Structures are given as structure tokens and as C-alpha cells.
Amino acid sequence: MAIAVYPGSFDPIHNGHIDVIERAARIFDRVIVALANNDAKTPCFSFEERRLMVEKALKNFANVETDILSGLLIDYAHKRGAGVIVRGLRAVSDFEYEFQMALMNRRLGGDIETFFLVPSEDHTFISSRLVKEVARLGGDVDSFVPPHVKRELIKKLL
Numbered sequence: 149m150a151i152a153v154y155p156g157s158f159d160p161i162h163n164g165h166i167d168v169i170e171r172a173a174r175i176f177d178r179v180i181v182a183l184a185n186n187d188a189k190t191p192c193f194s195f196e197e198r199r200l201m202v203e204k205a206l207k208n209f210a211n212v213e214t215d216i217l218s219g220l221l222i223d224y225a226h227k228r229g230a231g232v233i234v235r236g237l238r239a240v241s242d243f244e245y246e247f248q249m250a251l252m253n254r255r256l257g258g259d260i261e262t263f264f265l266v267p268s269e270d271h272t273f274i275s276s277r278l279v280k281e282v283a284r285l286g287g288d289v290d291s292f293v294p295p296h297v298k299r300e301l302i303k304k305l306l
């Protein structure tokens with residue numbers, strides 16, 4: 149069985165993430181969406197808030213599950229029997245960071261491949277940071293996040 153891990157902070161999950169998960173779910177038998185709990189960044193939403201938003205957004209995907217990522221991603225992937233780490237690539241600006249992470253992960257655990265997926269062009273400009281900024285300033289985020297995430301953004305930021 150081909151198992152892939154899609155890790156991230158998902159602060160919050162947006163349509164670009166969901167697009168990548170949908171593509172991964174068509175390619176791999178099982179996709180584990182691993183929500184980082186010990187990221188260096190300080191998230192806007194608590195771990196529990198992010199987890200609930202992710203789970204609700206993914207409830208219709210039969211072969212996708214959500215889990216907690218703590219510790220090194222490569223150790224987590226090994227523990228879960230995943231052979232692949234999925235990451236989304238939106239633009240050239242993502243490349244340097246993603247390339248560095250892929251090579252670090254290869255050095256740490258060479259049998260696991262990083263697999264890059266490109267979301268639809270409708271979603272390539274969406275990021276959690278920009279979605280939060282637009283929401284905080286009263287802009288319309290309807291086409292960037294699912295309705296339940298929009299509600300949480302408004303509750304948290306307005």
C-alpha cells in the first residue's frame with residue numbers, strides 16, 4: 149500500500165491545501181495529513197482549532213486521515229510506514245525552502261521521497277498568511293477557504 153504524509157501547520161487550512169490533498173488522494177492509497185504541533189512558528193489558531201478545521205475540510209475523502217506531527221517529520225513518516233512526503237509547490241518563491249527541506253529530509257532518512265504537487269492555478273496565490281491578512285482587514289475570503297474556516301477566521305480576527 150502506498151502511503152503518503154502531507155505535513156504542514158495549516159494555520160488555517162485553505163483551498164490550495166485541499167487541492168493538493170485531493171490530487172495526492174488520487175495517486176496514493178492513503179494520505180496522512182500531519183498537523184505540526186511543535187513548529188518554530190507561533191500559530192494564530194491553537195492546535196485544536198487547526199485540527200478541527202482540517203478534519204471538517206477533509207471529511208469527504210475516504211482515504212485521507214488527519215494526525216498529529218510532533219518531532220521530526222522523517223521519524224514520523226517512518227513510524228507510519230509512509231514512503232512519500234507530499235508538499236505543494238505554488239511558485240518559484242516556494243522552491244528554495246522546499247528544496248532545502250527535501251534534501252534535509254533525504255539526508256535524515258534517505259528511503260523516503262519528497263513528492264511535489266502543483267495546485268490549480270486558481271489556488272497558486274493562496275497562502276495561510278495572506279488569507280489571515282485579508283480576513284483581518286475585512287476582505288472577502290470566500291474563494292480561498294471553506295465556509296467553516298471563514299467563520300473561524302472572522303471569529304478569531306475580527
Ligand code: PNS
Nearest residue numbers: 155156157184219220221222249252253
Ligand atoms: O506548512 P508549513 O508551515 O510550511 O509546514 C512546515 C513543516 C511542518 C512541514 C516543517 O516545519 C516540518 O517538517 N516540521 C517537523 C519538524 C522537522 O522534521 N523539521 C525538519 C524539516 S527538514
